[in-house]
Amino acid sequence: MATLRSFLKFWMLSAFAAYGWLRLKLTRSPTLIILTYHRVLPEYAGERTREQPGMVISPANLQRHIKLVRSLGAVPVHLYEWLRKKNSGEALPALSVAFTFDDGWRDNYLYGYPVLRQEQIPATIFLVTGMVDTRDTFWPEKVIRLLRTPGISLSDQSLAWLHPYLGDAGNKSTPLSLLEADEIINRLKDLDDATIIRHLQHATSSLTAAINEADHAPAILQHTELKEMSGENLVKYGAHTRNHFRLNRLNSKEALEEQIAGCQSDLEAMNVNSVPIFCYPNGDITDGGEQLVAAHYQAACTTKTGWNRASRNDFDLHRFNLHDGNSSTTRMLLATIGRSLA
Ligand SMILES: [Zn+2]
Structure with missing residues (x-):
């Protein structure tokens, strides 16, 4: 089954690629x-x-x-x-x-x-x-850094705002996978940017250290x-x-x-x-x-x-x-x- 799926995927990709190539080559206007x-x-x-x-x-x-x-x-x-x-x-x-x-x-x-x-x-x-x-950097990168740092307690009270967006990862401990962090960021987009930034700024100092850990180089x-x-x-x-x-x-x-x-x-x-x-x-x-x-x-x-x-x-x-x-x-x-x- 997996072989059939990858075979179909290969042909779909090839068909779209051939189509893309043709459209680009034939464009006149x-x-x-x-x-x-x-x-x-x-x-x-x-x-x-x-x-x-x-x-x-x-x-x-x-x-x-x-x-x-x-x-x-x-x-x-x-x-x-x-x-x-x-x-x-x-x-x-x-x-x-x-x-x-x-x-x-x-x-x-x-x-x-x-x-x-x-x-x-x-x-x-x-x-x-x-x-x-x-x-500084953008909030998604700060959130990833937090979720990818080992030993962060996601149940920390100062991360209560994040809990509704953790999904299945809520019971796990960090580091989460890149894919899990990516999904959480997409869910967080329900909040406005300034609110997320404010929450991140109000994290406890130990969490702040994790968020800003790599901020030495711009x-x-x-x-x-x-x-x-x-x-x-x-x-x-x-x-x-x-x-x-x-x-x-x-x-x-x-x-x-x-x-x-x-x-x-x-x-x-x-x-x-x-x-x-x-x-x-x-x-x-x-x-x-x-x-x-x-x-x-x-x-x-x-x-x-x-x-x-x-x-x-x-x-x-x-x-x-x-x-x-x-x-x-x-x-x-x-x-x-x-x-x-x-
Ligand atoms: Zn952008």
């Missing part, structure tokens, strides 16, 4: 594929044991993607340049590909940028501006690194809010302003190669948020999957989220793209 990455970490990096699997690509796989893009005859472009050319009626290649990285992880500089430089690939990094130059890009990467004009920076708060969880106009307009002014003050493109955290959009984004930016990236024809609304850009789990071979990458175009 100007089309933009936007690839989304988060963290770039080598196989040996310890951070991988404390990260959601859907967030990580290896430098080798990133390089493989670039080579595939080139072999398809697609043109790597800056996202902003493609939009600018489209809107001014300039000629566009049949198939363009824009590389984008969300959140502003420092590993983008350490492990991604050398690949981008070697291959001369333009890219856009969407920054969470309130995190730049800090030693996880997020530092200003000097932003400057260095923008020096050769390969990397540009877009907006991903000030604190990575999901917009549909913010209930005041002031809070939305702070995250959307605040991020724009932070980017300007940083004096880096910034572009007026917004990227919705977690893809969550509300009417109020959408209006503010339109007032402050020229385009926006969503988490909707698909390619972009020239007729696509600039504020509804579709992307393909890639990680080792869905694109570690050429066939898997083509199948990931093909599946959404089918």
